[in-house]
Amino acid sequence: MKNFELFLADEQVTEAFGFGLAKKISVPLVIYLNGNLGAGKTTLVRGLLKGLGHKGSTKSPTYTLVEPYLLNGISVYHFDLYRLADPEELEYIGIREYQTERAILIFEWPEQGRGWIPDADLMIHLEYHETGRSLKLQCLNDKLANDWQFDDILCQNEMK
Ligand SMILES: Nc1ncnc2c1ncn2[C@@H]1O[C@H](COP(=O)(O)OP(=O)(O)O)[C@@H](O)[C@H]1O
Numbered sequence: 001m002k003n004f005e006l007f008l009a010d011e012q013v014t015e016a017f018g019f020g021l022a023k024k025i026s027v028p029l030v031i032y033l034n035g036n037l038g039a040g041k042t043t044l045v046r047g048l049l050k051g052l053g054h055k056g057s058t059k060s061p062t063y064t065l066v067e068p069y070l071l072n073g074i075s076v077y078h079f080d081l082y083r084l085a086d087p088e089e090l091e092y093i094g095i096r097e098y099q100t101e102r103a104i105l106i107f108e109w110p111e112q113g114r115g116w117i118p119d120a121d122l123m124i125h126l127e128y129h130e131t132g133r134s135l136k137l138q139c140l141n142d143k144l145a146n147d148w149q150f151d152d153i154l155c156q157n158e159m160k
Pocket residue numbers: 008009010011012013014035036037038039040041042043044108131132133
């Protein structure tokens with residue numbers, strides 16, 4: 001499946017979507033999260049990290065640029081490029097070193113790093129919709145699009 005849309009009624013549903021997505025994905029993977037401030041990007045990442053086995057809290061890397069996790073042998077790098085003044089900073093932090101065969105890279109505000117960050121396999125757009133959020137997922141990696149079904153993420157995966 002290449003594209004789908006979904007309504008996320010509240011914060012718990014956004015988190016549950018991230019949790020369910022974690023059960024679908026495999027390494028290596030690059031995810032872009034688009035959407036305005038407060039659209040739910042970090043909430044989705046919190047669910048994703050839980051789904052990958054993370055037990056602690058999820059820090060928003062707004063000031064640190066990147067927050068690293070090692071979860072069951074998988075390196076997860078959660079980037080937030082909102083405050084990135086110059087994309088060249090990504091070169092200084094060694095952006096290329098992060099992309100390995102065992103890594104998942106997640107970018108909030110990917111447009112801020114355009115030209116310097118790896119291309120996305122999955123692009124997720126979050127928008128305010130009524131009192132909740134709407135989510136659009138695009139799969140840009142043809143192999144993944146053929147292998148995966150995304151539309152059942154919320155029904156199949158109960159958060160524990
Ligand atoms: N589906 C949703 N419906 C309503 N509120 C939500 C939803 N998902 C997340 N939120 C709320 O939106 C706020 C912003 O979330 P956050 O994930 O920090 O946004 P971002 O990282 O995009 O700036 C949080 O208070 C969160 O509880």
